[in-house]
Amino acid sequence: MLGVFYLNEQADSDRRVTIGQDMSTIVALPAGSPFPFAPVGLAFGVTAGSVVPAIANIETENVAGFGSLDFDITSRLTLNLGARYTHETKDIVFNLDGSRSGAFRIGSLDNFRDDRTDNKFTPTAGFTFAINDDVNVYAKYARGFKSGGWNTDFLNVGQIATGFDFDTETVDSYEAGLKGLVLDRRLRFDLAAFYNEFSDFQQFQFVSLGGGTTVLQLRNAAKVESQGIEGSISLQVNENLRLGANAGYVDATFDKFPNGGPSGQDLSGNELPSPDTTAALTIDYGVPVAALGGRIDFFGEYSYRSNYFSGATNDPLYERIGSRNLVNARLGYSN
Template identity: 30%
Template sequence: PVLDDVFDTRGALNDPIQEIEAYGLSMNITANLTDTLTLKSISAWRKDDTTTPIDFDALPAVDLDVPGIYRNKQISQEFQLQYDGGPLNALLGFYYLDASADTLFDVRIFTTFAGLTAFTQADVDTETYAIFADLTYDFTDQLSLSLGGRYTWDERSASILRQNFLGGGSPTFGGAGIPFGGPSTDFQGSAKFKKFTPRASLSYKPTPDHNIYASFSQGFKGGGFDPRGVGVNAPTANASGIPSDAEVASFLSFRPEKVDSYEVGYKGSLMDGALNVALAAFYTDYTDVQIPGSVACTVAGLPSFCGVINNAGKATLKGVELEAFARLGEDLAASGDQLTLSGALGYIDAQYDQYITNIGGVPTDVAQFRQVQNTPEWTASGTFAYSTPIGGGDLYFGTTLSYRSKVNQFEIANPFIDQKGFALWDANLVYTAPDDRWSIGLHGKNLTNKRYKTSGYTFVAADPTTGVIIPGANGLPVGTLGPEGTLTAFYGNPRQVFISAGVKF
């Protein structure tokens, strides 16, 4: 049933309780070796542990309940050698990252088959090295050229175990279930990736207040292994029908994502500094786009949940962005008052040029039926702000109106969870005491109490090519997981009005 309140839930999964603990340390050391040479060391360590109850069906019944545990830790070290010698500025660096991500979760579908649980334990480790260099040379006071490059080595190692249980949840989450059959995934593997990515930028300043530039850069995102994948679902070419280790590795892995990015722009200060403008046009060409997803599947004849990460093929994103900041009311400056108006406008045309998916065992390009997720065509915002000195301190008032056009939550359009264009209105009133000793503020967010969707889950039947949702006899979508399927939308915060206070000592 549809909930009476979009901010409510009838979900009953509360074990484990939602809890997140995160820790971090960082250290930044700078040594001035000479007047022109500087050495920097940047060290960091982070660790977080999360327990979470994900009640997909949002109902008391155990129709699709997923208790989960996520454990992450990483350590990184970076060295930078910087040179500043007049017309030449250069940087040489080294970066290292060692990270581990452990994922544990149950998928409990008790309403489909009494006590049916699919347990997953997946450990994915990452080790990354990179060397990089960047230099800028000023030919004149007006013309500058920047060149840079980065060579990256990535290694991913994965250990993925997936086991069905009957009679309740897995023992990891305090359940009484017992193993049913052999593991549907028992995978150990690793993969290495490397890539050189260059950058170049040309800048021309006709005057010190104006800058015109053009740039090109390449990006690289390493491949890996889907910790939620199910190995027995891997396509097989051998006579036994049982996927080989190589076929399982190929099915669970995904390739690196690559991007070529081009940009031209202008940044300038006009009207004696009263108006600052930044205008940019960009074109981005993606290859092997990594697309994560979740689907209903069958494991050993039993319904289950499977993670899927595909390399969609090719995508292009192109658009224009404008930012501006203006100081208004010059006659106010003498009294210390300040009136400002700032805004931003963005347009982006994002589309898949190639999106290969397997339909009936045949690779099929469905690009014309897929959308780039979470990418609104238009975005805009404007902020009007006024500040004035009071009692030796400063009183600030600002109000912001922001807009986003229609957003698709996933690559396949879904009228139930996709969000149409909407606007949000915020406002802030803050008094800051002399010397910033203390401050107090009154804040309002989403003052019009707009209802807008931010994300969702969907396990309903759709045409594999077009993605059109298949309706049942009652006009509602046909479920693919659980007796009725699951389709849930999550909403952004409603109207919020609150007070903040701060003190510095």
């Protein structure tokens, strides 16, 4: 199989910050008042209702060619090959009018321009071995990427001067597994183990700009690793009843993340914001009811998710999310 892909995208971001009455009053207080902004004094006050617009226009052009080939080495062993070459360009025009920001000193930019280009070759390779007509094992490798860009939320001149862009993320993925059908094809199963290695992993983090100012931006962690195992099983007990189960375990950490914290602390070894254990049980039962002239269906599900940290700093007080047990059920009638 051979193919080509083309994308041209125009994206606009229009962020407008309005100074409220309370903030305007505090900033305008005389120096020496017991408020953080009081030292700036009356001369630097801002008027309630003042608007600071930050407008970004981003154009993306993506051209790619791709192909895949399955080659039967034997009647049971198949080699799977694929590749994609991508050329992507991004251009940004950013305008910021901080003339009415007063003491906040946001600054102004007129048609600030930047651009970036990615040329990426992303191959795939693997094999599939058929144990029989219904069961096979496989192994595969793939490389992928997520293009970089710019943080276009509300910015000031200081943020732009220190760099508000983020780099392209790449991943090398390895997976091996087993899948098939048994018991007269009534039992479907799959089991897989995987390992992923990310470079320049894109991660939201708090960034200190100095002077007590901290902002949330998308930045790059140097290296992230994730590995785990997952599987599922589905049994068609009879024509009316189907049972299912699935589970997964993943160990995902920032292998290298120097200066990743809001105060520049090293976050290497910290966990990614995702649960390490997930599991679910399902039941799907449906039966025709002649007296009602239709069918009644019931679906039930129990799912579990282990606790995890919502942020990269792994703060046990503010970022720890507890485990969750959830039960869903649905009863329906159709004719």
